[in-house]
Amino acid sequence: MFGGRGNGERREPVLSTPGFRSELRLTSEDRPTLDSAPMARERGASRTGAAAKAGKGSGNGGSGRAAGNRQGSSRAATGGGGRGTARPSGGGGGGRGGRPRRGRFGRLIYWGFVLCIWGGIGLAGLIAYEASQLPPIQNLAIPERPPTVTIKGVDGTTIATRGEMGGASVPLRALPPYLPQAFVAIEDRRFYSHFGLDPLGLARAMFVNITTGRLREGGSTLTQQLAKNLFLTQERTISRKIQELILSIWLETKYSKNQILELYVNRVYFGAGAYGVEAAAQRYFGKSARQLTLSESAMLAGLVKSPSALAPTHNLDGAQARAAIVLGAMEDADFISPEMEKTALAHPATLAKGRGPDSTGYAADWVMDRLKAAIGPIDHDLVVETTLDPSLETVASDALKTTLDKDGKKYGVEQGAVVLMDTNGGVKALVGGKSYEESQFNRAVTAKRQPGSAFKPFVYLTALERGLTPETVREDAPIQIKGWKPENYSHKYRGPVELKTALAFSLNTVAVRLAMEVGPAEVIKTAHRLGITSKLEPNASIALGTSEVSVLELVGAYAPFANGGVGITPHVIERVRDASGKVIYSYDQPSRGMVMAPPHVAMMNRMMRETLLVGTARHADLPGWPAGGKTGTSQDYRDAWFVGYTGRFVAGVWLGNDDSSPTKRAGGSGLPVTIWSEVMRAAHKGLPVVQLPGTGTYQPGDLPPGDVSDEPMVTSEPQPSDGHKPATIDNWLLDKLFGRG
Structure with missing residues (x-):
């Protein structure tokens, strides 16, 4: 069957049929090159012809093999997948040359x-x-609106809103149509067409953020903002954003567009502590959201972008500029006509008179402090009826601010506080600083300052209670106590003087003699009995007011002089009602009882009335009303006080600097008396005159008129200097105690 070896030559094995030998052996012609495809086709054709001839002489078997060869030759000639296929240099067909490009x-x-x-x-x-x-979606529900605390004045008008300050919810149909339209125009133009997420708005925000290189736009829809306000925190994280999207879609599936918009306008924050359009409308414009004008609506819609920075109470220009942008967006969205836009721009929104934070901010904050102490946690809407008189609150605030604006720089005074109360302790006005917007620190309630000579009435009362009288004589002369030598401001001494003269002219040596005579501890007991609550140091300098007190407590401690000796507790809340009108708290005015005997009340009022008639407060201006009081100036003129009273009201004024730096000779007899006079004239306007308890008509000659006051006086012109350090005995004492000079 196989061919043998002959003549030393290697023989390929062949089949027994001779005709197949040449067909199965590979020749060089059967190994094509890249450029031999045409020749391969020609050779293939000739071999096919030769095979056909061979097949004819080989019988049936040969024909079958020839047919098989023809198929193979045909595949080779057409570039098929056979081993003898010529590889084209181009990229066509199924050759390997095109695979790399299509593969990548x-x-x-x-x-x-x-x-x-x-x-x-x-x-x-x-x-x-x-x-x-x-929480499980099936358990989600719109949370209750944060509680609103509405603070009303004695006349029933709303003077402030506190707590979370969520105003009463107002139905969308009750609002002017342009109010909700303003929010849609400026915050979410496609609100009624998206499903809670606005892809176009998100893409625009991403583009702006990328091109500007900083986060300027968030792309949040109104629904997303509502979801964040209702359920989430204000943190900026991917996690919070995803939760916001989930909740937005849930809101869109559960509520209609108008319901979502209604929830939004009643929950969004508008700055200055106001949540919801009703609270904001009352806060800024003194009216209901139902009555807002187009320009006012545009201002509110513009605030939500940056409520703290744009709040019109401290940035009215910024709020008006933003409102103009909102109006333009509303006109562009065809919500308003060009004529309406033009009219609104010509009459921009402004704050209602007296609606700025400076008129009621400090008093409202104090009301909230007292409210929590009275009823505990606030978990529902409340209406608080107070003793505050809105008109007197405005007068006190304006008097302080006007005086400091006019003369504050001249006398180196930056801050002040005013408290006005009736003789039962009901606070009518409380101003804790020049500007509530600039500083919320309440200098009327929280700050503790040295009262100086304004503390001396407690020293004199203690002496009267031990048998002395206004006519008792004590020596106004140099005195030394364990090396301490207190002296009068004028460095002059009058010799023997009556106590009423010594108090009226604030003679320091007499006050110190009395304090040492009765004992500093007894003076402190008297002060605490009348209403001082601060800690007082039992030393000789207590007579000169070196222990610190607040304005509120000092004014409250003067009230027994005005009401006949009854101890009072300063208070501001009369009643608290819930949303249904039910009274849940009422101040019962618990009396602290008699803290001063009537004869001593009469004697103290005779003495302190002289302060206003011929003494350090003789520039007080309250025509027709008998009044008493005492000025006070602390060391280096750091604090200037005047606390005065009538049979109707007690008022106290403090001026100074927050850092306790010295003023420029601002004494208690100057600016504080001016502010006190303005406030008290307003408080007594139209009221019948009431005498001070136990006093009669002042008789000229009781005290030498025109005598030089020992209390520093502040006039419109600087006082001449005698070359000595312009300080009270308080300054001298502290210098000795602490090694100053």
Whole structure:
């Protein structure tokens, strides 16, 4: 069957049929090169012809093999997949030359598809995880609106809103149509067409943020903002944003567009502590949201972008500029006509008179402090009826601010406080600083300052209670106590003087003699009995007011002089009602009883009335009303006081600097008396005159008129200097105690 070896030559094995030998052996012609495809086709054709001839002489078997060869030759000639296929130099057909280019593109599509799948799976997992951190959707509900505390004055008008300051909810149909339209125009133009997420708005925000290189726009819809306000914190994280999207879609499926918009305008923050359009309308414009004008509505809509920075109570220009942008957006959205826009721009919104924070801010904050102490946690809407008189609150605030604006720089005074109360302790006005917007620190309630000579009435009362009288004589002469030598401001001494003269002219040596005579501890007991609550140091300098007190407590401690000796507790809340009108708290005015015997009340009022008639407060201006009081100036003129009273009201004024730096000779007999006079004239306007308890008509000659006051006087012109350090005995004492000079 196989051919043998002959003549030493290697023989390929062949089949027994001779005709197949040449057909199965590979020759060099059967190994094509890159440029031999045409020749290969010609050779293939000739071999096919030769095979056909061979087949004819070989019988049936030969024909079958020839047919097989023809098929093979045909595949080779047409570029098929056989081993003898010629490789074309171009990129056509199924040759290998085109695969690399198509392979890279195909792999890019493939891996992109794979990444999309895995990214989708990851995103779905992240959303599922964040959703699991939220309460079950079936249990979600719109949380209750934060409680609102409405603070009303004695006349029934609303003077402030506190707590979370969520105003009463107003139905969308009750609002002017341009009010909700303003929010849609400036915050979410496609609100009525999206499903809670606005892809176009989000894409625009991303583009702006990328091109500007900073986070300027968030792309949040009104629904997303509502979801954040209702359920989430204000933190900026991916986690919070995903939860916001989930909740937005839930809101869109559960509520109609108008319901969502109604919830939004009644919950969004408008600055200055106001949540909801009703609270904001009352806060800024003194009216209901139902009555807002177009320009006012545009201002409110503009505030939500940056409520703290744009609040018109301290940035009216910024709020008006933003409102103009809102009006332009409303006109562009065809919500208003060009004529309406033009009219609104010509009459921009302004704050209602007296609605700025400076008129009631400090008093409202104090009301909230007292409210929590009276009823505990606030978990529902409340109406607080107070003793505050809005008109007197405005007078006190304006008097302080006007005086400091006019003369504050001249006398080196930056701050002040005013408290006005009736003789039962009901606070009518409380101003804790020049500007509530600039500083919320309440200098009338929280700050503790040295009262100086304004503390001396407690020293004199203690002496009267031990048998002395206004006519008792004590020596106004140099005195030394363990090395301490207190002296009068004028460095002059009058010799023997009556106590009424010594108090009226604030003679320091006499006050110190009395304090040492009765004992500093007894003076402190008297002060605490009348209403001082601060800690007082039992030393000789207590007579000169070196222990610190607040304006509120000092004014309250003077009230027994005005009401006949009854101890009072300063208070501001009369009644508290819930939303249904039910009274849940009422101040019962518990009396602290008699803290001063009537004869001593009469004697003290005779003495302190002289202060206003011929003494350090003789520039007080309250025509027709008998009044008493005492000025006070602390060391280096750091604090200037005047506390005065009538049978109707007690008022106290403090001026100074927050850092306790010295003023420029601002004494108690100057600016404080001026402010006190303005406030008290307003408080007594139209009221019948009431005498001070136990006093009669002043008789000229009781005290030498025109005598030089020992209390520093402040006039419109600087006082001449005698070359000595312009300080009271308080300054001298502290210098000795602490080694100053």
